[in-house]
Amino acid sequence: MNKLLKIIRHFFHEAVIFLIPLKLRKSIMPSCQQVSEMLEKENLSVSNSIKLKMHLFICQCCTDYKAQIETISKKAKSLEYLNLTQKQKAKILNSKKDIINNLNKRS
């Protein structure tokens, strides 16, 4: 399935390059660099959103780039898990007491 999609994408990519002159292509299609920046923007305008989808439809590089970024973001969420040991919890409590004691000494 993935292979088939790649072939279709390649076919459309070649068709666009063959049929649309470079000047026109540049005005209607963002470059790969612009697409990589667009992927990070939270509020894309409707026209930019369409341009982004058009580019992704024919560009395997950007499709893989997007998939890489999404995988990193998704996997990064699982790094948040923070399970403190009893020793660490006691350490937090002690350090809080130390700071309050130092405060008492200051005043």
Add this chain to the structure above:
Amino acid sequence: MNLSSPVFLKKLRERDHNALEHLINSYHDALYHGALKQKLAPDQAEEVVQETWSTFFEKVENFEGRSHIRTYLFGILYNKIKELWRSNKKYTQDDDFENTNIFDSQGNFTQAPIDPSDWSQSQEFLKVLEEELEKLPSNQKMVFILKEIQGEKSEDICNILEISNTNLGVLIYRAKANLRKRIERRFKYE
């Protein structure tokens, strides 16, 4: 006690003992957790939290209450963490790597990114991600952890780190692009 009330803030500026103690009890644990979530070792977390409080006690008289006290405290904490990263050899940054451009003058990829479908299944992936995250420049690392790992809102991150929304966008973009490239290199050559 309302921590944002003008009365409480006035007491803080006057170094009222009870107000300061109340503040410590309210935010010490959160600061410590915040430091641990930035992947600091427990000893380092303790050190930066203590330094955060020391700096806060020194500056409290000048605190005008323009931002929430939590934002102010976390701002100090994250600056301390960045200082620690910069001074620690373990976090030496690979600046040359960051500067190598992945796009040519036309804005096309100089090297096609690889299909990442293997990454999700790899047991090594999280380890590699964590290792490469450590090597990012401190600003990029911090915003990545705050936004992608801790899920903080963009507005809160901008307030805490005192950066514009545009700047945050640039840092996040660079952090991800750098991470992507570093991880790709690891999977290509391992």
